[in-house]
Amino acid sequence: MAVCGLCGRRVLDGLRATLRPAVWNSRFPPPSPTDRLPARTFSSSSLFLTKISPQEETSTHFGFETVLDTEKTGKVHQVFEQVADTYDLMNDLMSAGIHRLWKDQFVRTLALFPGTKILDVAGGTGDIAFRLVRSMDETSRRTKKAKAGSPTDKLEEGGDHDVTVLDLSESMLEVGKKRALSLNIESRIKWVHGNAEELPFPDATFDAYTIAFGIRNVTHIEVALDEAYRVLKPGGRFMCLEFSQVPNPLLAWLYEKYSFQVIPVMGQLIASDWKSYQYLVESIRMFPDQEDFRLMLEEAGFQMATFTNLSQGICAIHSGFKF
Amino acid sequence: MTLYSSHIPTSWFQKSLLTLGSGLGAFFNPTRDEFIATFGETTSNQALVFMRRKMVEDPEGRRILRDRPLINSQTLSSSSLRHSPAESFGEAYLKFLETNGVSPDSRKRVQFVDDEELAYVMQRYREVHDLIHTLLGMKTNLLGEITVKWVEGLQFGLPMCVTAGVFGPVRLKPKHRQLYLRTYLPWAQEAGRTSRFLLNVYFEERWHQDLCQLRKELRIPDPPNSAATNPYDVSLLYRTDKSEISNTDFIFEAENRRIEN
DSSP states (O other): EEEEETEEEEEOTTTTHHHHHHHHHHSSSOOOOOGGOGGGGSSSTTTTTOOOOOHHHEEEEEETTEHHHHHHHHHHHHHHHHHHHHHHHHHHHHHHTTHHHHHHHHHHOOOOOOOOOOOEEEEETTTHHHHHHHHHHHHHHHOOOOOOOOOHHHHHHHOOOOOOEEEEOOHHHHHHHHHHHHTTTTGGGGEOOOOBBBSSSSSSOEEEEESSOOOGGSHHHHHHHHHHHHHHEEEEEEEEEEEEESSSHHHHHHHHHHHIIIIIHHHHHHSHHHHHHHHHHHHHHOOOOHHHHHHHHTTOOEEEEEEEEEGGGGGEEEEEEEO | OOSSSOOOOOOOHHHHHHHHHHHHHHHHTOOOOHHHHHHHHHHHHHHHHHHHHHHHSSSSHHHHHHOOOOOOOHHHTTSSSOOOOBHHHHHHHHHHHHHHHHOTTTOOOOOOSSSSSHHHHHHHHHHHHHHHHHHHTOSSSSHHHHHHHHHHHHHHHHHHHHHHHHHHGOOOOOOHHHHHHHIHHHHHHHHHSSSOOHHHHHOOOOTTTTTTHHHHHTTTTOOGGGGTTTOOOOGGGTOOOOOOOOOOOOHHHHHHHHHOO
């Protein structure tokens, strides 16, 4: 992690690859071109073709590894195909069940009412989707007694689906569908296979867009934010639950030790998959911190962009509105 | 930094956690081989150094370290294994694979050993484990596995083998436990002490060697369950129902496909 020479703020090295050049350059202007020539321009063929900062254009981070943009989506897809079967078990073990509290708080913050059209991106095994359905049922039970023909009446019959879940990984969707079946809310959820950077929905379709623990895996986060803005109706809300940076240094040290020493070992013992869980903890480190991500929301056009820390900054809920 | 393709560097803390977790896992769930594999890798550094030294001191072992042969379905299908004569070691191995439903590809790659040559020694140990089963005439049930682990533990000193030999019998059913205490354990101790260092045997060169003659050469005493039966009828050693041994072409699928194409 580097310290910005201008303002003294901590800056993640991986941030370069995720912030758009406009945002990056306005805050951290590059030094003059002469002292930034990378070594590779001395190769004969590339002297005039090499861009000054190729990192921003063609390659990105995959955990601590550097990969091409075009490769990252495939690698992320592979990770989730592999972890899908033990995903929920591992979540419970790695966070000692606390991830359930985070998700409960997330859905409570969203404060739904029945009839809301929601898109849950990277919704995989359905944790958020099931909570959204339950939350809407709760609200309809609490607010109105059922009148004939009222929206609540239709919902209690299990009418049109309320929640659309989108995920890159077919295996994760399969696990989610099975769980929905066992909870008897099959009809309330629509499962779509797709990429957050290219949502297969028309403009202004949804009242709310949620993404929980998914956005850090997207290759071009700003593209996903633009897409989110596009598919939201005016007045719609964007909500993101994601791992973030812990401000307190002692806790941060403990958290880092736990992340890197314990989590891949658990992945190896329970899921026989060290590498996927190593990617998981590295990708958390590569994600922008709370304030930087809030700025990214503003860049994408969201208003009233705010964040709330959970568990001392281990995760954060980011929220923005489209007006 | 990674020393070989499947290498995952680990700190001592991670190795301790892995040892604890995989040890418990292996005890409560011995059928899952990744627990035993992980436990073996994290605990065997000293033993691997000893094993490598024994290999370096022997001419056949030196050739193995130099050639670094691997045992998987590809290398086996292109070897002379399928043409092994009757009652040979190769034929016994094929029958062993068939009747116990084991594939030579089931061995995982070594991940947690932090030395490249020692990682090969570990990989070699893993891959010849089935061959040692064949040599010792042991089935892949718990009793057979414990017996093989005793022999390997006495010869190689691998902690994983020693703990399997000591703690494994706790899970034996009463009948097998009697057999173990009365017959198999003393036999395993004798075999472990008198036989030649089994990692120094270049098995790939010995497919056509007669099984009994190979056992004599390696000073392996006759397996306990063959005492009352014909020592050449290897099929009786591995299955109680004497069903017809079907073709072993599943191993040579790769070879067949190559020939057809």
